[in-house]
Amino acid sequence: MTSLALSPDVAASVLAEQQEAYAALQARDLSLDVTRGKPSPEQLDLSNALLALPGEGNVRDGGTDTRNYGGLMGSAALREIFAELLNVPVGQLLAGGNGSLTLMHNALTFATLFGVPGGERPWAKEETVRFVCPVPGYDRHFVLCEELGIEMITVPMTPEGPDAEAVAELVASDPTIKGMWVVPTHSNPDGATVSDDVARRLVSMPTAAPDFRIMWDNAYAVHHLTDVETPSADALGLAAEAGNPDRVLLFASTSKITFAGAGVSFLGASPANLDWFTKHLGVQSIGPDKVNHLRHALFFGDADGVRAHMRQHAEIIAPKFEAVEQILTERLGGTGVAEWTTPTGGYFVSLDVVPGTAARVIALAKEAGIALTPAGSTYPYGKDPLDGNIRLAPTMPPLEDVKVAMDGVATCVLLAAAEAALA
Numbered sequence: 253m254t255s256l257a258l259s260p261d262v263a264a265s266v267l268a269e270q271q272e273a274y275a276a277l278q279a280r281d282l283s284l285d286v287t288r289g290k291p292s293p294e295q296l297d298l299s300n301a302l303l304a305l306p307g308e309g310n311v312r313d314g315g316t317d318t319r320n321y322g323g324l325m326g327s328a329a330l331r332e333i334f335a336e337l338l339n340v341p342v343g344q345l346l347a348g349g350n351g352s353l354t355l356m357h358n359a360l361t362f363a364t365l366f367g368v369p370g371g372e373r374p375w376a377k378e379e380t381v382r383f384v385c386p387v388p389g390y391d392r393h394f395v396l397c398e399e400l401g402i403e404m405i406t407v408p409m410t411p412e413g414p415d416a417e418a419v420a421e422l423v424a425s426d427p428t429i430k431g432m433w434v435v436p437t438h439s440n441p442d443g444a445t446v447s448d449d450v451a452r453r454l455v456s457m458p459t460a461a462p463d464f465r466i467m468w469d470n471a472y473a474v475h476h477l478t479d480v481e482t483p484s485a486d487a488l489g490l491a492a493e494a495g496n497p498d499r500v501l502l503f504a505s506t507s508k509i510t511f512a513g514a515g516v517s518f519l520g521a522s523p524a525n526l527d528w529f530t531k532h533l534g535v536q537s538i539g540p541d542k543v544n545h546l547r548h549a550l551f552f553g554d555a556d557g558v559r560a561h562m563r564q565h566a567e568i569i570a571p572k573f574e575a576v577e578q579i580l581t582e583r584l585g586g587t588g589v590a591e592w593t594t595p596t597g598g599y600f601v602s603l604d605v606v607p608g609t610a611a612r613v614i615a616l617a618k619e620a621g622i623a624l625t626p627a628g629s630t631y632p633y634g635k636d637p638l639d640g641n642i643r644l645a646p647t648m649p650p651l652e653d654v655k656v657a658m659d660g661v662a663t664c665v666l667l668a669a670a671e672a673a674l675a
């Protein structure tokens with residue numbers, strides 16, 4: 253990526269050409285937003301049947317009256333469905349409220365206040381607590397660490413997930429490193445999926461901290477863009493096999509399956525971790541929204557119901573990803589100024605531009621009415637050391653808007669590259 257640059261020979265002509273293209277872009281007075289990975293209204297419509305479920309009189313989930321308090325582990329029927337999809341034994345899967353980020357926040361807050369199984373003290377009592385953050389990564393993970401005072405150390409992502417050797421080396425000797433983030437399937441933003449080898453290495457590597465945790469955020473476990481269903485490594489199973497059953501906390505949700513604001517979250521964990529988590533969760537809540545759980549269980553029926561539903565999502569969003577690929581290839585292919593991912597699932601395209609120009613590209617796009625994810629947001633503290641990565645999120649806008657936005661982004665990438673070459 254560091255080799256991305258515009259050849260000085262063509263910089264002057266590219267500058268003139270793209271200045272003209274940029275003026276035309278500005279004249280269009282656009283107002284487009286490709287900042288966040290939100291489902292589009294058409295995607296949300298796929299789940300509208302939920303709005304009429306569970307239906308009056310339909311309040312029981314097995315022996316449970318879903319309207320009442322209790323049932324901290326969540327609906328057995330719904331957990332059954334997602335246990336299969338997430339490859340977690342049903343007894344080790346908790347169904348929670350409407351966002352997995354809340355479960356992640358809880359896990360790290362509980363660790364900070366009370367410590368975790370295998371630890372000697374609450375993390376707050378440690379002088380320093382650090383986390384390994386593969387980059388580029390998900391900004392909300394980083395903000396969560398920052399808020400809790402957890403320092404972040406970066407390692408590079410590879411097409412097989414985090415650079416496992418780099419992680420292993422860091423954690424082997426530094427007891428202040430208490431954990432790491434992993435988005436194992438169709439990762440945010442670069443679409444990589446953790447291979448079995450990398451997963452094995454991460455769950456079995458020796459760690460100086462006895463209470464090391466992998467925050468295995470499988471947000472895109474079933475979010476495939478093609479007919480090929482990329483499998484997720486069985487992190488909990490592999491960790492148990494490696495003798496580190498408590499190392500992995502697995503998170504997922506239906507945010508990008510049903511309703512982003514009214515879905516169901518999941519936590520998969522070892523029995524010891526689940527006991528620990530529910531002990532503290534039970535102080536915070538008398539139980540989750542079981543009516544919503546029942547609604548979801550009835551809506552899907554079984555794991556195949558979820559798979560079929562996800563194929564409908566793919567039909568809506570795959571053309572948007574294809575448009576991104578096509579336009580970036582047409583406009584930027586062979587120019588040497590950009591590289592980007594071609595994801596087979598998930599919600600993002602990761603675009604690398606000439607180092608030192610990402611913030612400029614984003615500012616130019618903004619001036620032209622195209623909102624992109626803020627510069628640096630794929631890095632801890634919002635600081636991309638190379639100022640080279642941009643996250644594109646094409647799912648929310650209509651296809652035509654995605655096309656216009658990508659063409660505009662390509663203009664900004666070329667213009668910024670030409671400016672940098674001539675600076």
Ligand code: PMP
Pocket residue numbers: 289350351352353354390435440469471504505506507512517
């Ligand atoms: N994890 C990742 C990697 C994500 O990309 C997102 C949504 N952008 C989330 C978690 C948020 O999940 P939830 O809606 O379940 O809180």
